[in-house]
Amino acid sequence: MYYYILDPPRSREEQKTIDDLRAKLTNLGIAGEFVTASPNRSIEEIAEIGVAKRYTTLVAIGSEKLINTVGLLLAGTPYTFGALPLENFSSLSLISNINNIDEAAEALKYRRLKFVPVTKIEPNKFFFTEIFNDFSHAVKIRLLIDDAMVEADVTQIRIAGNGRIVLKKTFEKSAGISRSLSWITGRKETVSEISTFQAKAYRLEAPIGAALKQGQLEFTHIPFSATVIPKSLKVIVKRDRLAPSQFETSTGGINSRQQES
Amino acid sequence: MFEGTTDDTVAGPGTVVGANVKLTGTISDVNDITVHGSVEGEVASDKTVIIAETATVKGPVSAQMVSISGRVNGSVTAHQKLELLPTAKINGGITTKELIIKSGASFNGKCSMSPENGLDTAKTETEEKTDKKKIKEDSSAIKDSKIQQPKDKEKTDQQPVTAPAGPTFELED
Numbered sequence: 001m002y003y004y005i006l007d008p009p010r011s012r013e014e015q016k017t018i019d020d021l022r023a024k025l026t027n028l029g030i031a032g033e034f035v036t037a038s039p040n041r042s043i044e045e046i047a048e049i050g051v052a053k054r055y056t057t058l059v060a061i062g063s064e065k066l067i068n069t070v071g072l073l074l075a076g077t078p079y080t081f082g083a084l085p086l087e088n089f090s091s092l093s094l095i096s097n098i099n100n101i102d103e104a105a106e107a108l109k110y111r112r113l114k115f116v117p118v119t120k121i122e123p124n125k126f127f128f129t130e131i132f133n134d135f136s137h138a139v140k141i142r143l144l145i146d147d148a149m150v151e152a153d154v155t156q157i158r159i160a161g162n163g164r165i166v167l168k169k170t171f172e173k174s175a176g177i178s179r180s181l182s183w184i185t186g187r188k189e190t191v192s193e194i195s196t197f198q199a200k201a202y203r204l205e206a207p208i209g210a211a212l213k214q215g216q217l218e219f220t221h222i223p224f225s226a227t228v229i230p231k232s233l234k235v236i237v238k239r240d241r242l243a244p245s246q247f248e249t250s251t252g253g254i255n256s257r258q259q260e261s
Numbered sequence: 262m263f264e265g266t267t268d269d270t271v272a273g274p275g276t277v278v279g280a281n282v283k284l285t286g287t288i289s290d291v292n293d294i295t296v297h298g299s300v301e302g303e304v305a306s307d308k309t310v311i312i313a314e315t316a317t318v319k320g321p322v323s324a325q326m327v328s329i330s331g332r333v334n335g336s337v338t339a340h341q342k343l344e345l346l347p348t349a350k351i352n353g354g355i356t357t358k359e360l361i362i363k364s365g366a367s368f369n370g371k372c373s374m375s376p377e378n379g380l381d382t383a384k385t386e387t388e389e390k391t392d393k394k395k396i397k398e399d400s401s402a403i404k405d406s407k408i409q410q411p412k413d414k415e416k417t418d419q420q421p422v423t424a425p426a427g428p429t430f431e432l433e434d
Contacts, residue, residue, distance in 0.1 A: 035307040061420050146285030146287075147287040147288075147289075148285065148287055148302065149284070149285045149286055149289050150282055150283070150284050151282070151283045151284075151285075151330045152279065152281050152282040152283065152298075153281050154281075167279065167282070169279070169281050193280050193281050193297070194277065194279055194281050195277050195278055195279035195298070196274065196275075196276060196277045197276055197280075198275075198276060198290060198292075
C-alpha cells in the first residue's frame with residue numbers, strides 16, 4: 001500500500017488528471033491513501049503522518065517542487081520514494097527513466113527500486129532532479145569540475161542531481177547561402193553544440209548572479225559549489241525491458257553538433 | 262542526514278567536450294570521452310577516447326581504444342587499438358597494441374607496439390630489475406624482523422623458566 005501526497009489542483013484540468021490517475025492506480029491494484037497538501041498542513045507534516053502510519057513507500061503527485069520536497073525528506077532514510085509528476089517529465093526521466101504518467105503508474109506497480117544520488121549545494125540546499133537555466137543569448141560560463149576547469153559560451157545549462165552537467169549552445173547558422181535561404185523562406189536554421197560532463201563535485205563561477213531554476217521557481221544563484229552524495233535516496237524506477245528505451249539511445253553519443261529547424 | 266555508502270560509478274553515456282568548450286586540467290571518465298573542443302591537460306578513459314576533427318588536445322591521452330582525427334600534442338596510449346584518421350595530427354609518442362594510420366594523417370614521435378601479451382602485463386627491463394630488488398629487500402626485512410627481538414625478551418628467553426620463590430598459600434574452602 002502506498003501513501004500518496006498530492007499538490008492541491010490548480011485547475012479543473014489538473015483535477016480531472018488527478019481523478020483519472022486515481023482510477024488508473026486503483027485498476028493497477030496499487031491504490032492507497034491519498035492526502036492533499038494544504039496551507040494548514042505542510043508537506044513535511046503530511047509525510048511524517050504517513051511514516052507514523054507505517055507506510056514504507058511515499059509517492060508524490062504534482063509539481064517538481066512537491067516531488068523534490070518529499071524526495072529530500074526521505075533521502076538518507078530506509079523509506080522508498082515514488083513520483084508521478086504532472087509537469088516536466090524530463091527531470092524525472094533522468095533518475096527513473098520514466099517519460100509519461102502511464103509509465104510512472106506502471107513503474108509503481110512493478111516496483112523496481114534503485115538508489116539515486118542527491119546533490120548538496122552549499123551550504124544547505126539539496127536536489128535530486130534537475131536545475132537549469134535558458135539564457136536569451138550566449139553567456140560565458142566558468143565551471144570547475146573535479147580536476148578540470150571548463151570555459152564555454154552557452155545558451156543553456158542543465159545540472160542533474162546525479163552530477164550530470166549539460167552545456168548547450170544554440171546559434172543560427174550564419175553561412176552565406178543558408179542565411180540567404182532562411183531569409184527567403186522565413187525558416188531559421190539553428191545549430192546546437194552540446195557538452196556533457198559527469199562530476200562528483202563542481203563549482204559554477206560565472207556568470208555571476210545568474211539564477212538556476214527548478215521547475216518554475218528559482219533554486220540557487222551563481223556562484224555556488226555542489227557535491228554529489230551517492231546512493232542517498234531509494235526510488236521506484238521504470239523496469240528494464242528487452243529492447244533499449246528511446247531515452248537510452250538518444251543520450252550521449254559522438255555527434256555533439258545537431259541540426260534543428 | 263545523508264549517509265552515502267560506496268562510490269556510485271554510473272555507467273552512462275560518457276563525457277562530451279563540445280566545440281565551443283575550452284577545458285584546462287584532467288578529464289577522466291569510466292565511459293567514453295569525445296572531444297570536439299580544446300583541452301589542455303590529460304584525457305583518460307577506461308573505454309574509448311575520440312578526438313574529433315575540430316579538437317585540439319595538449320596533453321597525454323589514454324584509453325583502451327583511441328580514435329583521432331584532430332590535433333594532439335602529447336603522448337597517446339591505447340591499450341587495445343589506436344586509429345589515426347586522415348585529418349589527424351600528432352606530435353608525441355604513441356603506445357598501442359594495434360595501430361591504424363589512414364592516408365593523410367600526420368605523426369611525429371616514437372611508436373611503441375606492445376608484445377602479444379598486451380600492454381598490461383609487459384614490463385620494461387628497468388621495471389623487472391626494480392621488482393627483483395624489491396623482492397630481495399622484502400625478504401631480508403622479514404628475516405631481520407625474526408632475528409631482532411626486544412632485549413628483555415632475549416634475556417627471558419635465554420633463562421630457563423622457574424617458579425618464583427616465595428611464600429606458599431593454601432586455599433581455604
